Amino acid sequence: MGKTLFDKIWDRHVVKTIAGGPSVLYIDKHFIHEVTSPQAFKGLQQRGLKVFRPGQVVATADHNVPTLNQHLPIKEELSRIQVEQLKKNCAEFGIELYGLGHPYQGIVHVIGPELGITQPGMTIVCGDSHTSTHGAFGTIAFGIGTSEVEMVLATQCLMHTKPKLMRITVDGELNKGVVSKDIILYIIAQISASGATGYAVEYAGSAIRNLSMEARMTICNMSIEMGARCGMIAPDETAFAYIKDKEFAPQGDAWGKAVNTWRTLYSDADAVFDKELHISAENIEPMITYGTNPGMGIGITGHVPALGEIDEREKPSFEKSLLYMGLTPGENIKGKKVDYVFIGSCTNSRIEDLRMVAAFVKGKKKAGNVEVWVVPGSKQVEKQAIEEGINKVFEDAGFVLRQPGCSACLGMNEDKIPAGKYCISTSNRNFEGRQGPNARTLLASPLTAAAAAITGEVTDVRELI
Structure with a gap:
């Protein structure tokens, strides 16, 4: 029997499986921000631990920052404290920070893809539920809690139970005025806000393949809103073209090798999902x-x-x-x-x-x-x-x-x-x-x-x- 896209990535990242329990999953990239990281860093300090692989952690300030006059001190006290604490923690533990004033600063799930940090086949986590956004590139990406943030900082691994698998296939041509946000809102309305609970969802079909990468990110972003653990789309030429020449994308010979590997990331024709859903794009309106x-x-x-x-x-x-x-x-x-x-x-x-x-x-x-x-x-x-x-x-x-x-x-x-x-x-x-x-x-x-x-x-x- 063939493997799903999820299976292929999962199997490559399992360090150890506990009999009757979760797996120890290796994490390629860990994004952090000012809201869910302070307690995790404090836990490391109290235990006398270092960040295991600081080069695989990327930090930015996004949730609590003002969106006017960012050159001035932050007015709200809690926001100011959290942003300042992120600076201190990143400096202490040797983590790259794209803070206010940095040309790469932005929302964590926007900067990862636009900088080429997010790449197919990765496992990605962040203390934010919408980490599923990165799944648009063919990654296993999901949000984690603060105690798990600490676990990944300390070990670059995470204890995680493998979810069930669902495929949602959207075929056909979108109507005038209908865009990717309408696709995902339609799907959630059809199956409810809990309809994908316990599943990792792969999106497929001609309507999905015809979307740009930024449109695909919108769909994967809202996977959590129907209860899914993560959402993902198999990488293709559209994804490779988007990543190419980005700041942190593979360069030179490494690019060709990377793409050859990425081309193996798809669900085999005989792969079996626990649940399948088929949608006609023509039925979707704004x-x-x-x-x-x-x-x-x-x-x-x-x-x-x-x-x-x-x-x-x-x-x-x-x-x-x-x-x-x-x-x-x-x-x-x-x-x-x-x-x-x-x-x-x-x-x-x-x-x-x-x-x-x-x-x-x-x-x-x-x-x-x-x-x-x-x-x-x-x-x-x-x-x-x-x-x-x-x-x-x-x-x-x-x-x-x-x-x-x-x-x-x-x-x-x-x-x-x-x-x-x-x-x-x-x-x-x-x-x-x-x-x-x-x-x-x-x-x-x-x-x-x-x-x-x-x-x-x-x-x-x-x-x-």
Whole structure:
């Protein structure tokens, strides 16, 4: 019997398997940031341990950093302390840090791929659930807890139980106005926010192969939002072209050798998955969420489910969610007034996302009732946006291009959505309070978010393109 992509990478990294228990898995790259690393470093200090392989650890500041005036001291005390502590810990333990002011600084899951650090066949971890982003390159990549961060720093290994395997195949041509964010929101709406719990998911099919690398990253990024341990896509010529000549990509003869190895990373024709799901791309329309988990999503022309459409066991949580969101069963989501539009996060803050939005809004003006924040995922994305004149397009449209960081994806920094306000967000989570206490989040693609910014309400972008 053939092997899956996951099996091939897993088997190459297992150091030891404990009978009836987990495996000791070797980790190729460990990304860290200011929020989940301080306790791990403190644990090493208390035990008198060094970082086992500091050259395989990459650090950046992203979650708590301000996205305006980054040259000034951070105002929020906890954020300032965490960022300063990351500097001290990296200096003490000999770890490369891309901190504020560094040309490589940015969101951890944006800088890894854009620098060529993320490469096919790797195992990658980070104290952040959206580490699954890196799976777009054919890696096993997943988030870990703080105690596990300490374990990897100390040993470059991790105790981990092999998950079950699922393949989601998306075939066909995408409709006008439908992009990768719509694909993953559609999948999650179909199987629910817990539908892939316990699985590693491989995405396949013609619709996936036709996506760019940045679009593939969006899909893998949100794998965790349906409960998956990780998401991955087999590397191909699109992936190799993206990696080639990146700062930390293999060079010279090493490049050819690396690509030859990467070409073996695919699921064999006779590989068996524990679960298979098939989706027709033609069935997907621009998506938007209405509730307080990413599985509560509908097509833009759809309506909030009526009570009769909800399973009896799920009605209490459904009604609680709608109460929080200020929506009613059966209500049409299209035409709903919005207050904020946030374009950014590790899901949709790459240069392709910004280009997509700029192309759509060029020559247009934002609605007067909407505040629009565009937050690039890294200093490199910011630099590119300025060089290409994207910042000028945004300025003319009334959008604010801020500086790199996680920003309004989560309420841990200064960029919070006020209580009761509606925000169409290109981020990955719409939990209660995720973007600030009592903020109301509607997840959507960069195109759908841009359409709302122009019209001031939830809009079917297909009517404007």
